[in-house]
Each structure stands twice: as structure tokens, then as C-alpha cells.
Amino acid sequence: MDTNLLNWDDRAELHATDRTGSYRIENVLAGGSNLYELETREIGDFFGKDIVHLQCHIGLDTISLRNLGAGSVTGLDFSPRAIAAARVFASKAGSDVRFVEAPLYEAVEALDRTYDIVYVTWGSVNWLDDVFRWARVVADLLRPGGRLYMAEGHPLMFQCNRKAAALELKDVGERL
Numbered sequence: 001m002d003t004n005l006l007n008w009d010d011r012a013e014l015h016a017t018d019r020t021g022s023y024r025i026e027n028v029l030a031g032g033s034n035l036y037e038l039e040t041r042e043i044g045d046f047f048g049k050d051i052v053h054l055q056c057h058i059g060l061d062t063i064s065l066r067n068l069g070a071g072s073v074t075g076l077d078f079s080p081r082a083i084a085a086a087r088v089f090a091s092k093a094g095s096d097v098r099f100v101e102a103p104l105y106e107a108v109e110a111l112d113r114t115y116d117i118v119y120v121t122w123g124s125v126n127w128l129d130d131v132f133r134w135a136r137v138v139a140d141l142l143r144p145g146g147r148l149y150m151a152e153g154h155p156l157m158f159q160c161n162r163k164a165a166a167l168e169l170k171d172v173g174e175r176l
């Protein structure tokens with residue numbers, strides 16, 4: 001956890017000053033979105049809902065959810081530099097999104113309220129050592145009738161270069 005926190009503090013600084021355009025920073029600051037089409041399509045009705053974005057990194061997706069019509073949005077991350085960057089972005093965007101610095105396993109105590117939707121995406125749960133403990137946190141953050149939206153990728157997939165839209169299964173025959 002300690003090493004991972006140092007890793008994310010480093011990456012937060014790098015990502016917050018991204019010049020490649022992959023974080024669509026200017027778009028989010030201008031009231032737009034950094035979400036993929038997949039997420040906006042799948043998440044369902046979130047207009048006016050209270051959302052908590054766990055492991056929100058530098059907060060661009062968190063601000064995007066508010067820009068797209070969520071009622072209130074809170075982002076949580078354990079990296080002080082990620083949360084500092086997220087707060088700067090929220091202030092530049094004139095957004096009322098709340099950002100809380102806390103480890104995931106302490107989210108219930110740190111946030112001290114419940115939500116309609118818990119939002120978790122891309123490269124989050126792979127950093128945790130106890131998925132059951134994570135699920136308990138998610139359940140405790142949800143109001144009755146609330147729901148989890150999750151879009152994740154397999155860590156192995158993140159190590160591969162993307163060459164085509166479809167995943168092709170090669171015949172590895174006897175070797176399996």
C-alpha cells in the first residue's frame with residue numbers, strides 16, 4: 001500500500017499535467033466529459049442522483065459525471081497529490097464536486113453518508129488486496145435501492161498493445 005501510494009502520487013502529477021490530450025482536461029474544464037461512450041451508455045439514469053466515485057484519481061471523470069447531470073458527486077482517493085489536482089480542476093471548472101482523501105477501506109468513515117450510485121472504473125480494484133472488504137465498503141456506501149456501476153479491465157489486458165477492436169483467441173492446442 002505504501003509503495004503503491006508513492007506510485008500514484010508520482011503518476012497523479014504526471015497525469016494532471018498531461019499534454020497528450022488523453023485525459024481531455026480542457027474539455028472537462030469547459031463543462032464536457034472525459035467518460036468513454038461505453039460508460040455513459042451503460043450507467044443508466046444518473047440524472048439528479050448522488051454519486052460517489054471511488055479511487056477517482058485526478059477527478060476528471062468525477063467532474064464529468066457532474067457536468068453530465070448527476071445531482072451531486074464525491075470523489076475519493078488515497079493519493080494526496082491526486083486529490084490536490086482534482087480540487088484544482090474542480091475550482092477551475094467552477095464545479096461543486098467534493099473530493100475526499102482517504103484509503104478505500106476507510107471510505108465509509110471518511111465519507112459519512114450514503115449514495116444512489118457507487119462508481120468504479122478502469123484500473124481500480126486491481127490495486128486492492130481484499131475484494132470482499134472492497135465489496136463491503138461499496139454495500140455500506142449505498143442507500144437501499146442504490147447500485148454499483150463498474151467498468152474494469154483485466155490487469156493482463158492492460159499490459160497488451162491494442163491492435164484490433166476484437167479479442168482473438170489463438171489455438172494453442174496441446175500447450176493448454
Ligand SMILES: C[S@@+](CC[C@H](N)C(=O)[O-])C[C@H]1O[C@@H](n2cnc3c(N)ncnc32)[C@H](O)[C@@H]1O
Nearest residue numbers: 008055056057061077078079103104121123127
Ligand atoms: C487507474 S486509477 C483509477 C482511474 C479512475 N477510474 C479515473 O477516473 O481516472 C487508480 C486510482 O486508485 C487509487 N488507489 C489505489 N489504491 C487505493 C486505495 N487503497 N485507496 C484509495 N485509492 C486507491 C490511486 O491513487 C489511483 O488514483
